[in-house]
Amino acid sequence: MADLERHDYDVVVIGAGGAGLRAAIEAHERGARTAVVCKSLLGKAHTVMAEGGIAAAMGNVYPEDNWRVHFRDTMRGGKMLNHWRMAQLHAQEAPARVRELEDWGALFDRTPDGLISQRDFGGHRYARLAHVGDRTGLELIRTLQQRTVALGIDVFMECTVTRLLTADDGAISGAFAYRRDSGQFLAFRAPAVVLATGGIGKSYTVTSNSWEYTGDGHSLALAAGASLINMEFLQFHPTGMVWPPSVRGILVTESVRGDGGVLKNAAGNRFMFDYIPDYFRKETAETEEEADRWYTDKKNNRRPPELLPRDEVARAINSEVKADRGSPHGGVFLDIASRRDADYVQKRLPSMYHQFKELAEVDITAEAMEVGPTCHYVMGGVEVHPETAAASVTGLFAAGEVAGGMHGSNRLGGNSLSDLLVFGRRAGTAAAGHAASAPAAALSETALAEAExxxxxxxxxxxxxxxxxxxxxxxxxxxxxxxxxxxxxxxxxxxxxxxxxxxxxxxxxxxxxxxxxxxxxxxxxxxxxxxxxxxxxxxxxxxxxxxxxxxxxxxxxxxxxxxxxxxxxxxxxxxxxxxxxxxxxxxxxxxxxxxxxx
Amino acid sequence: MSYEANLRVWRGDADGGELQDFTVTVNEGEVVLDILHRLQATQTPDLAVRWNCKAGKCGSCSAEVNGRPRLMCLTRMGTFEPDESITITPLRAFPVVRDLVTDVSYNYDKAREMPPFVPPERDADGNHRMQQIDVERSQEFRKCIECFLCQDVCHVVRDHEDNKPAFAGPRYLMRLAELDMHPLDGVDRRRLAQDHFGLGMCNITKCCSEVCPEGIKITDNALIPMKERVVDRKYVPPTWLGNAIRRRRQ
Missing domain, CATH: 1.20.58.100 (Fumarate reductase/succinate dehydrogenase flavoprotein-like, C-terminal domain)
Structure with a gap:
């Protein structure tokens, strides 16, 4: 194949979201010749959509917080199906991963002491999410993007990998791709490939996911011989937009509830009090008065039921709508307007304010939003080794949403961005280590011709x-x-x-x-x-x-x-x-x- | 209420192209990007359009709608009359790849030229300390979603391809201001801003601020203060004297 563009690397990272860029940065810093291959332009990956924050037990707002509490919250949120070792490493390493973002230029919101501020989110016992207003994903992607550029890492933008290539012994030997602009083909020869391709939500009508979320990484891994774990577990985020139809599914951040917003049905009732499962009863407020006190006094009050894990809230909304207690367009009401003043809402939730104003002509400081469940995240993914993010195929690694095990049957909000950083870095380390010890196999010309x-x-x-x-x-x-x-x-x-x-x-x-x-x-x-x-x-x-x-x-x-x-x-x-x-x-x-x- | 809209969409590639007329159904609440997706699904499956989030967060679907640089995901069809022809063309300041997709590598080249952020040592407990009021100035500029509408509209490069090597455009001049106002950054980029990135070519017509979908006051809050800082550096007497002596020695 004479016209094929060919490249040699130690590590090829597929995907340029948080996990991919963090993996590439680590692999590069460990001396590996590293390339990032991504379907869109650099900086447009789905991570940019993340709003609320990065969960990390830094203890900046609640000194009582530590990795053990975060580990416990994560496992309980996942109904104990998480791989315990992944959940442990995640809780232990997340604070260091957040702090290093500041060394690369990130600017988080601050506490009065000048530390990184942390906000409340569903399922987290303490205010734990490092954030920048409600555009934390943008800050994360931009920081990692600027670091990637500063280090001079090669990025192949708007290139789609269609196949992973393997040697006779089944180990990874590279990847086959096409350039979206020209339609020309490329072959990467590399002993280590990191999958960081995100999720699968585009197979659903109502989703918060972009066109990129086609499950290609999951599928490439299967084809290379890896196994997927927990694929039955999909997260339907409880609050997506429902009106107008063209925006149905677009995410409404959980921070609205973390910052005081409540869910109401058509009759104006805070229905979440009727849906508290026994599993979380001990830690959930029973009355509206207790729930409202919790925002300012967490020691003596229990959390509002609106901040139960996402699976619980999504099912409750679904039930209310089915029972004809929903809003005019088939959702329920999310109300922060009657509970917080306009200045507070605009300061804490600027991009939600903007989103509703632009897309739905709704002023969220004056009226309630209409929201309903939207397909948001796949807990399932490539089965990986917890320490190295290695799949069962030699030379293949997976990090972020495409990997499975970390979140069990349900992911807590905020645990995704920290997952990207913790396991992105681990995948980069292990991929570089593998490449240093394994020679790159020659690519099979027959396989390349077949792929074409x-x-x-x-x-x-x-x-x-x-x-x-x-x-x-x-x-x-x-x-x-x-x-x-x-x-x-x-x-x-x-x-x-x-x-x-x-x-x-x-x-x-x-x-x-x-x-x-x-x-x-x-x-x-x-x-x-x-x-x-x-x-x-x-x-x-x-x-x-x-x-x-x-x-x-x-x-x-x-x-x-x-x-x-x-x-x-x-x-x-x-x-x-x-x-x-x-x-x-x-x-x-x-x-x-x-x-x-x- | 549904209606049939008249769309004029530019189709072609680097070798040339033309506006083509289409009639497409429009439903309540839809945006221009929805209509292009419907066009793809029903009439022109190979119509090239760049997009990702469809929620104004990623800055991918930039184009010119009736001659104005816009994000197509935030341009509601309801802002046009039903019988009005809507013309959609690719960003004019960048070379066309195909249809509405342009080659925006100019922007990525400028990003690569940017001297990176350099932080000080952390405090003894491993933290950096900054006050909210101090981070907010740069935070405004970090809201940028890199849609490049400001780069497209800026008259310094919009119709002057030859200015591109010497001029980084509002997005990257704002990046310089962001780093300059960053409480932790330790690099002085003021000379570079003027000599390499072409800050002096900006004559503050504020077109960039007008098209910014994030409402960032690019000119008032980034470019003008940056110009003032460059002037401070150049004309503060000790700096000026020091530079003059250094120049003579060379």
């Missing part, structure tokens, strides 16, 4: 469907059949539809040429979306209980035997194979934390 043929296949077909129609049908199927509440019959129906869509994808036709052609790009994304959607559906059918981000109407409530099991997906021919795997045992010194008073 596969990528160009949609141009060679005539008279087939438009890829946008197939994507639309997949989104409808997943949204209505494998959504927030699931039943065996509906999930089985979804699997039938996915099987039909797989056939339709084989016959897609693409119009136009190779230069910046979104229709072609979507045609190449769709097989990934289908493969990952099948994982979600199969794992959802397998787990016969309700826990965290997986609710089965036909199996309500958690079951003890399932509390000890992970569901793993692997590629099995063209389909998905499932295994059950016992959870790793937690050492007694950590198990003790859960016996301490609630």
């Amino acid at each position: 043929t596969a990528a160009l296949a949609p141009f060679g077909r005539q008279g087939g469907e438009n890829p946008y129609t197939v994507q639309h049908d997949l989104q409808e199927a997943m949204n209505s059949l494998v959504g927030i509440i699931r039943t065996a019959a509906e999930v089985e129906q979804a699997l039938e539809r996915i099987a039909e869509l797989k056939v339709r994808v084989q016959a897609l036709t693409v119009a136009g040429g190779r230069h910046y052609n979104p229709g072609w790009h979507l045609a190449l994304d769709l097989p990934h979306m289908l493969r990952v959607s099948e994982c979600v559906a199969r794992a959802a059918l397998e787990r016969q209980e309700s826990r965290g981000g997986h609710t089965r109407e036909d199996f309500p409530g958690p079951r003890e035997e399932w509390g000890q099991l992970n569901v793993l997906c692997t590629l099995f021919g063209d389909g998905i194979g499932l295994h059950r795997k016992p959870l790793p045992g937690m050492p007694p010194e950590l198990a003790e934390i859960f016996e301490e008073s609630g």
